[in-house]
Amino acid sequence: xxxxxxxxxxxxxxxxxxxxxxxxxxxxxxxxxxxxxxxxxxxxxxxxxxxxxxxxxxxxxxxxxxxxxxxxxxxxxxxxxxxxxxxxxxxxxxxxxxxxxxxxxxxxxxxxxxx
Amino acid sequence: xxxxxxxxxxxxxxxxxxxxxxxxxxxxxxxxxxxxxxxxxxxxxxxxxxxxxxxxxxxxxxxxxxxxxxxxxxxxxxxxxxxxxxxxxxxxxxxxxxxxxxxxxxxxxxxxxxxx
Numbered sequence: 001x002x003x004x005x006x007x008x009x010x011x012x013x014x015x016x017x018x019x020x021x022x023x024x025x026x027x028x029x030x031x032x033x034x035x036x037x038x039x040x041x042x043x044x045x046x047x048x049x050x051x052x053x054x055x056x057x058x059x060x061x062x063x064x065x066x067x068x069x070x071x072x073x074x075x076x077x078x079x080x081x082x083x084x085x086x087x088x089x090x091x092x093x094x095x096x097x098x099x100x101x102x103x104x105x106x107x108x109x110x111x112x113x114x115x
Numbered sequence: 116x117x118x119x120x121x122x123x124x125x126x127x128x129x130x131x132x133x134x135x136x137x138x139x140x141x142x143x144x145x146x147x148x149x150x151x152x153x154x155x156x157x158x159x160x161x162x163x164x165x166x167x168x169x170x171x172x173x174x175x176x177x178x179x180x181x182x183x184x185x186x187x188x189x190x191x192x193x194x195x196x197x198x199x200x201x202x203x204x205x206x207x208x209x210x211x212x213x214x215x216x217x218x219x220x221x222x223x224x225x226x227x228x229x230x231x
Contacts, residue, residue, distance in 0.1 A: 006158070034218060043205065043221045044159075093158055095219075101166060103149055104209075104219055106158040 002028050002098040006107025013084055013114055021079045021110045023094030029074035030096035034104070035067075038091040050077040084114045117142050119208050121222035128196050129230045136191040136225050138206030147209040148189040149219065150180055152202045159205065165189065176200070201229045 003026040013019050023033055031052045036044040048069050049057040056069035066088075068080040077096075081088050095106040120139045128134050140146060147166050151159040163174025170182040180191045189206060206222040 004158075041226075043223045046218055049218060091156075095159075097217075103161040103164045104207075105161070106151070108158040109156070111156065 002096075002102065002105040004094065004096050004105045004107045006094055006110055008110060009108060010111045011113070013112070015085055015114055016083055018080055018082045019084055019112060021081075021092055021094075021112075023077045023079070023096070023107050025075045025096045025098075025105075028096075028098040030077075030098070031074060033071060033077040033094055033096045035069060035077075035079050036093045036095070038093060038109075040091075044093065047079075052077075081112065084112070086114045088112065089114045117208070117220050119206055119220050119222035121204075121206055121225050123225050124223065125226045125228070127228040127230060130198050131195050134191075134193045134196045134200070134227070136204050136206075136227070138189045138191065138222060140187050140189065140206075140208045142187075142208050142210075142220075144210050147217075148180075148182060149207040149209070150174065150178070150189070150191045151205045151207060152176075153205065153224075154202050162191070162204075196227075196229055198229045198231065201227055203227075 005024045007022050033050040035047045038044050046059050047062045050069045050071040052071045058064050071077040093109040095104045097104045118141045122137050149164045150162040153159050162178045163172045165172045165182045172180050178193050182189050204225045207219040209219045210217045
């Protein structure tokens, strides 16, 4: 079945630095990937839709300049949290869909802690 | 507005007992419906999905769900719960007929606790 690999699984960074999270579709091509944020004990909040070769589509209220998304190839999307602050600490998850009749496959998530 | 509601935030059942997790949706178009399970600190695993056809859908780990259009519901069931089923469960809806670019809308999640 479809596999989505997400790295790193955990990262701790200092306030003011930037962190990059990678999301790869291992055995299928994904023209579109999705980035979510999840707070403890809460549901997933869609941050943006990542489109290969074009600009990401951000959900309302998500800062484009803080959460930079790049989808340079059909198998790789990256989320960069720029100038991270403690309030950016969260669980970030990516997902992709192999095709119309398939479910969405999720990465294992990245726990970001900004100190 | 499009939305997914999981009325039960937290459910506790005894091991071996039956389980039903509720999901109601509001969606203007024909929906694709999904149930996912999440263990602590992990990503989401697809349990089952409904696109069309038979309204009773079988999934992994002994789960099933029934799509009831008249009630806008897609409840998840399992006849006998195992301790390993303790996790967070999410119902989600996406647009049918769209390309694979369609985004999912998630419910708030239901935490399942299993008593020995």
